[in-house]
Amino acid sequence: MTGTAARAWPRxxxxxxxxxxxAAFMVGAVTKYLPGETFFGPPYSVKFADWGYPSWFRFVVGTIEGIAAILLVIPDRRTRFxxxxxxxxxxxxxxxxxxxNHDPISESISAPSYLVVTTVxxxxxxxxxxxxVLRPRRDAVNA
Incomplete structure (x- = not known):
């Protein structure tokens, strides 16, 4: 491998x-908006109610997940952060x-796993x- 190719691999x-x-969170965001059963099981309106949240709260969570997924794709440290x-x-x-809610491990393992990944x-x-994070970019200001 040349020096350039070796540096491109990790990136x-x-x-x-x-x-x-x-992509995983975008799929999760979309399924929160679906009215019926999904390939993840029962409708999220039912799941959120079973967990003790109002059924409309799935839209809030789905919207945050969708926006965050878009921010992860943008190749900028601030947006990814x-x-x-x-x-x-x-x-x-x-x-x-x-x-x-004492959910079985088979249903709850993805949340802590993704929590570790997103924390990293x-x-x-x-x-x-x-x-x-809150400041405008200097190159945008000086342009």
Whole structure:
């Protein structure tokens, strides 16, 4: 491998991981809007009610998941940090919900697994200065 190809490999692998995670959450976001049963089981309106949430709360969670998935795909550290951080909050709630409701491990393993992955993504894209997330870019200001 040449020097350029050797440097491109990790970047491509990282991009592939972001795309796979984003695709998984986009599928999850879309299924939260479906009215009937999904390939994940019963309708999410029923699942959310069983978990103790109002059935409309699935739209809130689905919207956050969809926006976060889009942010993960954009090749910018700030947007990836924002998307991963949003998913960390959603997945913390999902993991807590599964624990409180004593869901079987077969139904609840994906939430803590993705929580670990998205936490690593958020830490990998952590801004040098946390205020950078909220500031406009300098190149955009000077243009």
């Amino acid at each position: 491509r692998l990282k991009t592939a991981v972001y795309l796979v995670v984003a 924002a998307g991963a951080t949003a998913l960390v909050f959603v997945l913390t709630g999902a993991t807590t919900t599964h624990i409180v 993504m958020a830490l990998a894209n952590w801004p040098a200065d946390w205020r950078d």
